Amino acid sequence: MFNRLFSGIKSFVMSSTIKPDVVFVLGAPGAGKGTQCENIVKQFGFVHLSAGDLLREERNKEGSEYGELIEETIRNGRIVPVEITCSLIEMAMKKSGSNKFLIDGFPRNKDNLDGWNRQMASNVNLLFVLFFDCPQEVCVNRCLQRGAGGSGRSDDNPESLKKRFHTYMNDTMPIIRYYEEKNLVKHVDAGGTPDEIFEAVKAIYQNMPPCN
Numbered sequence: 445m446f447n448r449l450f451s452g453i454k455s456f457v458m459s460s461t462i463k464p465d466v467v468f469v470l471g472a473p474g475a476g477k478g479t480q481c482e483n484i485v486k487q488f489g490f491v492h493l494s495a496g497d498l499l500r501e502e503r504n505k506e507g508s509e510y511g512e513l514i515e516e517t518i519r520n521g522r523i524v525p526v527e528i529t530c531s532l533i534e535m536a537m538k539k540s541g542s543n544k545f546l547i548d549g550f551p552r553n554k555d556n557l558d559g560w561n562r563q564m565a566s567n568v569n570l571l572f573v574l575f576f577d578c579p580q581e582v583c584v585n586r587c588l589q590r591g592a593g594g595s596g597r598s599d600d601n602p603e604s605l606k607k608r609f610h611t612y613m614n615d616t617m618p619i620i621r622y623y624e625e626k627n628l629v630k631h632v633d634a635g636g637t638p639d640e641i642f643e644a645v646k647a648i649y650q651n652m653p654p655c656n
């Protein structure tokens with residue numbers, strides 16, 4: 445009896461207190477993931493980890509073993525092997541000391557999903573997947589404007605964008621469908637202005653079960 449009670453308490457504590465909360469943020473290139481994540485950070489106190497930013501940071505490190513592989517993969521709009529990305533995410537989570545994370549732009553293919561499920565899934569509490577749904581023309585224009593405005597990103601050009609969208613449709617959409625089947629996807633119409641989109645995001649956060 446006591447043992448059972450104890451193990452019940454232990455599993456409750458493990459599942460609701462120790463495991464960090466995670467929200468995955470997915471959507472096409474240029475759907476506004478990064479912009480809205482900044483808003484969520486300010487208003488709801490999550491730590492924003494962009495998988496793309498973590499990879500670019502690793503690529504820029506002097507002497508990084510993976511720098512060339514990352515750059516070549518990003519320019520070609522393909523996906524970096526999950527062992528690299530997942531380790532960068534895990535390290536950033538530990539370093540932050542937080543227990544509420546927005547993981548932006550990940551998992552974006554089956555390799556990412558399988559690696560995450562192997563390495564991380566059982567150690568976190570996945571709250572939901574925030575999916576920014578935005579027409580492709582709008583997304584392409586936003587990325588091209590970002591490139592022209594000096595984003596410094598080697599993939600904000602028409603040729604890389606075509607490849608990024610190909611990867612998105614073929615590899616990332618099935619991941620969104622996987623989470624849809626688990627009833628975890630919160631859909632946001634992301635074709636409007638940043639303020640309009642954030643109103644929709646806020647409504648989702650305000651209806652969210654309390655974090656730990």
Ligand code: UDP
Nearest residue numbers: 473474495496517518521522523524549550
């Ligand atoms: N990327 C990756 N794995 C990830 C996240 C990003 O390989 O988990 C690479 C991929 O090549 C992608 C690029 O980094 O096209 C830029 O990703 P980011 O999320 O910064 O930009 P987005 O394309 O979503 O605007």
Ligand code: MG
Nearest residue numbers: 477478494496
């Ligand atoms: Mg981004």
